[in-house]
Amino acid sequence: xxxxxxxxxxxxxxxxxxxxxxxxxxGLTLIFGIMRIVNFAHGTFYMLGAFVGxxxxxxxxxFWLALVVAPLVAGSIGAAxxxxxLRRLYRRDASAFLMVTFGLTLVLEEVIRLTWxxxxxxVEVPDLFAGIVFLFDEPFPVYRLFLAGAGVVVxxxxxxxxxxxxxxxxxxxxxxxxxxxxxxxxxxxxxRSGIFGIGCGLAALGGVLAAPLVTASLGxxxxxxxxxxxxVIIGGMGSFLGSLIAAVLVAFVQVFGxxxxxxxALAAMxxxxxxxxxxxxxxxxxxxx
Amino acid sequence: xxxxxxxxxxxILQTAAAAATAPVVIRPAxxxxxxxxxxxxxxxxxxxxxxxxxxxxxxxxxxxQVNAKGGLLGGRPIQLLIEDTGGxxxxxxxxxxxxxxxxxxxxxxxxxxxNEALATVPKLAEWDAIFVSGDNGDGRLTxxxxxxNFFRPNVSGPMGTRTVALWLRDSSLKSFYALGMDYAWGxxxxxxxxxxxxxxxxxxxxxxxxPMGTKDFxxxxxxxxxxxxxxxxxxxxxxxxxxxxxQAKQYRLGDKVTMLTELVDEMVLQATGDASLGLVGGSRYPxxxxxxxxxxxxxxxxxxxxxxxxMFEGDQYQSCVVMQxxxxxxxxxxxxxxxxxxxxxTVNSIKGPITIxxxxxxxxxxxxxxxxxxxxxGKPVPKVIATYxxxxxxxxxxxxxxxx
Numbered sequence: 001x002x003x004x005x006x007x008x009x010x011x012x013x014x015x016x017x018x019x020x021x022x023x024x025x026x027g028l029t030l031i032f033g034i035m036r037i038v039n040f041a042h043g044t045f046y047m048l049g050a051f052v053g054x055x056x057x058x059x060x061x062x063f064w065l066a067l068v069v070a071p072l073v074a075g076s077i078g079a080a081x082x083x084x085x086l087r088r089l090y091r092r093d094a095s096a097f098l099m100v101t102f103g104l105t106l107v108l109e110e111v112i113r114l115t116w117x118x119x120x121x122x123v124e125v126p127d128l129f130a131g132i133v134f135l136f137d138e139p140f141p142v143y144r145l146f147l148a149g150a151g152v153v154v155x156x157x158x159x160x161x162x163x164x165x166x167x168x169x170x171x172x173x174x175x176x177x178x179x180x181x182x183x184x185x186x187x188x189x190x191x192r193s194g195i196f197g198i199g200c201g202l203a204a205l206g207g208v209l210a211a212p213l214v215t216a217s218l219g220x221x222x223x224x225x226x227x228x229x230x231x232v233i234i235g236g237m238g239s240f241l242g243s244l245i246a247a248v249l250v251a252f253v254q255v256f257g258x259x260x261x262x263x264x265a266l267a268a269m270x271x272x273x274x275x276x277x278x279x280x281x282x283x284x285x286x287x288x289x
Numbered sequence: 290x291x292x293x294x295x296x297x298x299x300x301i302l303q304t305a306a307a308a309a310t311a312p313v314v315i316r317p318a319x320x321x322x323x324x325x326x327x328x329x330x331x332x333x334x335x336x337x338x339x340x341x342x343x344x345x346x347x348x349x350x351x352x353x354q355v356n357a358k359g360g361l362l363g364g365r366p367i368q369l370l371i372e373d374t375g376g377x378x379x380x381x382x383x384x385x386x387x388x389x390x391x392x393x394x395x396x397x398x399x400x401x402x403x404n405e406a407l408a409t410v411p412k413l414a415e416w417d418a419i420f421v422s423g424d425n426g427d428g429r430l431t432x433x434x435x436x437x438n439f440f441r442p443n444v445s446g447p448m449g450t451r452t453v454a455l456w457l458r459d460s461s462l463k464s465f466y467a468l469g470m471d472y473a474w475g476x477x478x479x480x481x482x483x484x485x486x487x488x489x490x491x492x493x494x495x496x497x498x499x500p501m502g503t504k505d506f507x508x509x510x511x512x513x514x515x516x517x518x519x520x521x522x523x524x525x526x527x528x529x530x531x532x533x534x535x536q537a538k539q540y541r542l543g544d545k546v547t548m549l550t551e552l553v554d555e556m557v558l559q560a561t562g563d564a565s566l567g568l569v570g571g572s573r574y575p576x577x578x579x580x581x582x583x584x585x586x587x588x589x590x591x592x593x594x595x596x597x598x599x600m601f602e603g604d605q606y607q608s609c610v611v612m613q614x615x616x617x618x619x620x621x622x623x624x625x626x627x628x629x630x631x632x633x634x635t636v637n638s639i640k641g642p643i644t645i646x647x648x649x650x651x652x653x654x655x656x657x658x659x660x661x662x663x664x665x666x667g668k669p670v671p672k673v674i675a676t677y678x679x680x681x682x683x684x685x686x687x688x689x690x691x692x693x
Contacts, residue, residue, distance in 0.1 A: 006511075013507040118339060120531045120560035125539065132541055141539035144507075213539075214504050214532040215560050223502050223528075258499075258508040266471075266500035 005136030010255055012135075016144035018251035019151025020213075023206030024224055025231030025243040026158060027199035033175040033238025034195045037086070037094065040101035042203050043225030044108045045074045049204025050216035051112055054121045063126035063208075070208045071201035077108075078200025082193045105221065113218060120218075123211035147209060154205070155244055162240060171195055175238060203228075230269055234276045236286020245284055324368035325361055325622055327352070327612075328394035328418075330384035330409075332376035332401040339556060340601050344399040344423050345371060347605035350593060351613075361616055370394060376401070378408035385409055389416040395622050396421070398612065399605060403427035403446075413438035417624045419631075421612045423605035424573075428689030431651040435687065438624055440631055440645060442611040442652040443604040444573040447689045448682050449552060450478075452571045452656030454485040455677045462547060464492040466516040468509055468533070469524035471498035478524040478551060494518045503529055506536045513546060520547040531560045538564035553659050553671050555599040565661045565669050572659040574603030574640065575671050583639040597670075603639060610638045611645065611652070643679070648686035656682035 028042045049070040056066035081104060089096045124130075129143040162168040173181045174191050182188045207220070214220065231250060235242025250269055257268030264271075276284060329348060332341040352367040360366040370388050374381040381400060388394040397413075397420040400406045406425040413420055419438050422430065426446030430439060465486050469475030479496050486493045494516045499509055513521045525533055534557070537543065543566070550570035558565045576587055576597045586606065590598045598606070611634070616622055619630035632647040643654040655678055659671035684691055 010508070010511070013505070017505050017507075119556065120528060122531075122535070122560055122562045122564070124562070132539075139541050141536075143539060210504070213536055214528065215535060217528045217531065217560075219502070219528040223504065254505065255508055259511065262497050262499075262508075262512075265503070 002136070005138050008135055009138050009140055010259065011252075012140065012144060012148060014251040014255040015148035015151065015248070017255065018248040019147045019154075020206055020210050021227060021231055021250055022151050022155060022244055022247035023202055023209065024228040025235065025247055026155075026240060027202035027206075028228045029232045029235060029238055029240065029243040030171070030195055030202075031199040032232065033240075034171060034178075035086075035192055037097040038101070039196075039199065040098055040225065041081075041104040041108065042199070042228050043221040043223070044105040044112075045078060045200040045203040046207040046210075046224045046228075047216070047218070047220040048074050048077070048108060048112060049207025050123070050211040050220060051116050051121070051207075052204065053208035053211055054116070054123050054216045057123055063123075066123075066208050067205065070204045074204030074207075075197040075201030079193045079197030082196040086196070087189065087192075109218065109221060116216070118218060120215040122215050123208075125212045143212060150209060151247075154202075158202075158240065167191075167194065227269075230273050233283055234273050236280075236283030239283065239285040242283055242285035322360070322363070322365045324366045325616070326368045326370055326388075326392055326394045326396070328385060328388035328392070328397045329369055329371045329399040330374050330381045330388065330397070330405075331371070331399045332405070333371075333373040334375050337376050337402045340424060341373075341376075341399075341401040343599050343601040344401055344605045346594070347423070347598070347602040348399055348609055350590065350602075351606055351609035353593075354589070355613065361613065362620065362622075374401075374405060376405065378402075378405045381405040382408050382412060386412070386416070389418055394418065395624060396612065398608060399423045400425065403430070406430060407434055410434060410436045410439050419612075419622075419624050419627050421608050421615075423608040424601050428684075431649040432687050432689050435649055437628060440611070440650045442608040442636075442643065442645060444654065444656070445651065445684075447684055448656060449571045449573065450481055450485075451682055451684070451691060452658060452677055453549070453551060454489070455656065455681060456569075456658040456675050457485060457491070458489045459675065462491065462519040464494050464516075464518045465520050465522060465549075466494050466513050466518035466546075467496040467522040467524070468513065469496065469498050470526065470529060471500050474526075475524045479522065482522050482524075499525075499529065499533075501529065504532055506533045507540075509533070510537055510540050510542055513542065514540075518546065520549050523548060523550045525550075530557055534561040534564040534568070538566075543567040552600070553661060554601075555597075555671070558661060558669050558671070563669060566663065568661040569674070570659065572600055572657045572671055572673075574598075574600050574607070575657050575659050575673050576600075576603060577670060577672055578640060578657075580639070580641055582637060582641075586639050600671075607638045607640060607643070611636050611643075646683075646686065651683060653679040653683045655679050 024046060028039060031039050052070040052073045053066035056069045057063055085100060089100060125143045129146045131142045132139040133142055162172060170186055170191050174188055178188050231243055231246045235246035253268050253272045258265045331344055332338055348369055352369050355361060356366045370392055372384045374384055385397060395418045397418055400409055403425045406422060407427060413436050422441045422443055424443055428445055428447040431441050467479045467482060469479045475498055483493050497509060497512055548568050550568060553568055553570040553572050587597055614636045615627050615631040615634060619626040631645050635642055635644045640654055643652045645652050655676050657673050658675040660674045661669050662672045664670045
């Protein structure tokens with residue numbers, strides 16, 4: 001393979017992975033930015049998204065509907081969890097959140113296991129994107145192009161949502177000074193429930209989109225939560241733009257690292273994180289820790 | 290690390306739940322005579338839990354069949370004693386010991402993992418019990434660790450590798466690449482495969498190892514394609530295997546490169562569907578075998594479970610049938626009599642006639658190479674593309690390696 005086609009296909013691969021990493025990381029970072037809590041159950045919502053997506057495709061035959069249903073289901077469960085449980089813990093220290101969200105992962109995983117069984121489940125690529133395109137005579141899956149595109153679309157949508165809408169304004173304000181926002185007569189608790197739900201919904205969206213690549217399986221959660229944390233730490237806790245940059249960086253380091261240094265495949269992502277933390281301890285766009 | 294703690298806790302809960310409901314007993318209402326107890330201390334949870342589930346189903350199916358016909362030895366029904374070991378060898382030995390001492394069990398089968406079987410066999414003489422393996426692959430069980438009361442009617446690991454190697458020599462494939470998971474199993478299997486490629490006089494181009502839990506296989510697929518190899522040997526399992534096959538299909542890798550693997554397990558076919566098409570590998574028991582015994586077995590199995598039997602289910606069922614034939618020939622389940630009856634016994638079961646060798650208690654049987662293809666309903670199934678005779682597949686007595 002010549003250098004140019006190689007570079008083009010690998011860059012596209014990297015962008016498709018970046019999109020998946022971004023869906024995972026951005027929800028976690030939004031939740032952290034507003035609520036100052038680490039949502040350990042984030043990977044489980046990602047997994048839940050894949051399984052709900054599988055069932056939606058099974059029943060309705062529509063992958064597109066799955067992209068709507070799964071985030072709604074996961075978002076509702078997330079918001080309900082915040083309303084019912086997390087809300088009572090805000091006066092406690094951070095370890096309480098870690099414990100209770102970790103507890104949620106145990107419960108949700110068990111529910112998923114009992115509902116869908118232990119077998120990995122296949123989610124087919126939607127027909128529209130099942131084909132391949134030839135880039136310089138190299139076959140490339142259309143679905144990966146779609147993933148990269150979806151990443152761009154969702155990133156712009158979230159950015160516009162944060163910048164242009166009233167709820168987006170409240171979210172930004174709450175993350176900067178929640179007491180002041182509260183004093184101005186805004187129900188900060190509702191903002192929190194909302195953002196927790198949105199974060200979980202974004203994770204589930206990532207889960208549905210990842211399912212055709214990795215199948216829906218019980219191993220997804222543990223795997224995803226580590227990636228999500230790495231993205232958030234590299235990008236800076238609570239930074240939307242940071243998580244976007246981190247997702248792209250990690251994806252490129254993984255794709256090219258795996259190719260040129262396969263023996264260090266596992267370490268590449270962590271080396272990048274180490275480097276970023278040495279230079280900027282608070283993450284790329286984070287406040288100094 | 291917290292995810293680990295989660296796994297452990299879950300395992301404990303599952304084991305506790307299993308212990309509360311065990312032993313599972315199958316008792317036909319008509320049975321008046323003293324039942325023949327068969328002990329099954331096996332992993333139903335943990336990493337080999339899915340295999341354990343297959344073994345359990347096969348034994349339950351067999352017991353039901355036998356009991357429906359009035360049992361063995363003049364009306365004695367089969368009673369299965371099933372307990373979960375979680376895949377822990379120490380637990381297996383303890384549970385087996387309990388079954389022997391508390392319930393008077395003298396027959397054991399379906400111990401899922403090879404390390405569990407290796408831990409159990411030294412105790413067989415003391416327990417005066419016979420253990421008929423249903424899936425244990427470790428070559429040592431009929432080699433250096435062989436004990437008189439152990440029998441292996443199933444295909445061993447070395448026999449599986451041998452079958453693929455024999456196919457390699459016959460194939461027109463010239464150059465090979467390998468992708469394995471980056472831990473002991475991946476490296477060992479690929480080392481063995483490399484040797485076989487060299488023995489077959491073919492070209493081994495290179496190998497690459499992916500860390501456990503790899504989600505994006507695009508770079509590995511690029512490497513395989515760039516190597517220009519005719520075939521790639523895959524040593525992957527679980528989620529990694531499913532992810533690789535799904536993505537390889539999206540890149541149309543199978544159009545140019547033959548995908549080879551050690552064992553084609555139906556669990557992967559189920560999880561990846563059409564993405565498994567074209568996969569070539571060994572099979573311990575392909576359910577498409579064309580003989581009357583197998584056709585009857587598959588039909589009865591489908592009536593019971595609504596699908597074809599999987600690989601480990603078929604092999605375990607064959608072991609049960611061998612055990613049954615031994616009991617009928619011996620007219621007893623006493624270890625000494627049963628051992629004498631099983632040695633040299635030929636049974637015509639679902640893989641055709643197989644013979645338990647007296648020298649190392651390994652069943653001589655054919656080896657199958659399968660290719661995943663669509664059946665008439667469009668579902669991917671393993672189809673037999675080559676069969677090698679027992680004489681070529683079974684190693685010399687007490688050996689794990691072959692002379693050629």
